[in-house]
Amino acid sequence: MNMAMELFSRELNTSTPRNRTTACTDMNSHSSRSHLLVQIYGTMTNPEGKQFTSCITLVDLAGSERIAKSGVTGDRAKEAIAINKSLSALGDVINSRATKNSHTPYRNSTLTHLLQDSLGGDSKTLMLMQLNPCATHVEESMCSLQFGARVNAVEMVKK
Numbered sequence: 001m002n003m004a005m006e007l008f009s010r011e012l013n014t015s016t017p018r019n020r021t022t023a024c025t026d027m028n029s030h031s032s033r034s035h036l037l038v039q040i041y042g043t044m045t046n047p048e049g050k051q052f053t054s055c056i057t058l059v060d061l062a063g064s065e066r067i068a069k070s071g072v073t074g075d076r077a078k079e080a081i082a083i084n085k086s087l088s089a090l091g092d093v094i095n096s097r098a099t100k101n102s103h104t105p106y107r108n109s110t111l112t113h114l115l116q117d118s119l120g121g122d123s124k125t126l127m128l129m130q131l132n133p134c135a136t137h138v139e140e141s142m143c144s145l146q147f148g149a150r151v152n153a154v155e156m157v158k159k
Contacts, residue, residue, distance in 0.1 A: 059115065062083045064140070093106060
């Protein structure tokens with residue numbers, strides 16, 4: 001298992017930077033222009049022969065950007081709009097889960113559809129937020145903290 005994880009880690013560290021697009025904006029010199037989602041599946045068989053499958057999903061979300069503040073235009077503006085739209089859909093799913101709505105809009109975005117198993121049922125979810133300590137970014141940091149509070153309000157219910 002350790003050798004498999006080492007090989008996976010090496011592959012992830014070498015292939016991910018090549019496949020991930022970044023661009024310079026007024027807010028970030030290496031702004032991610034896409035989300036990164038990696039799923040690792042493992043299967044175990046107990047002594048009675050019953051198989052169990054688990055999945056670990058690692059996600060690095062592209063940051064939300066206010067187009068006016070980031071200074072992007074053209075294709076970069078279209079990317080920012082798409083990123084913000086998927087993050088908004090994620091926010092809708094989190095709000096729906098936190099308020100225990102009967103319908104959760106997982107299919108409103110490819111991102112939320114892919115994360116459905118991680119955001120619902122008996123999954124364990126951990127979300128880390130990165131905040132910018134600069135006073136000029138306090139508004140964005142506050143939005144991130146508010147989103148984190150909404151995520152924290154979600155109760156996972158065993159299926």
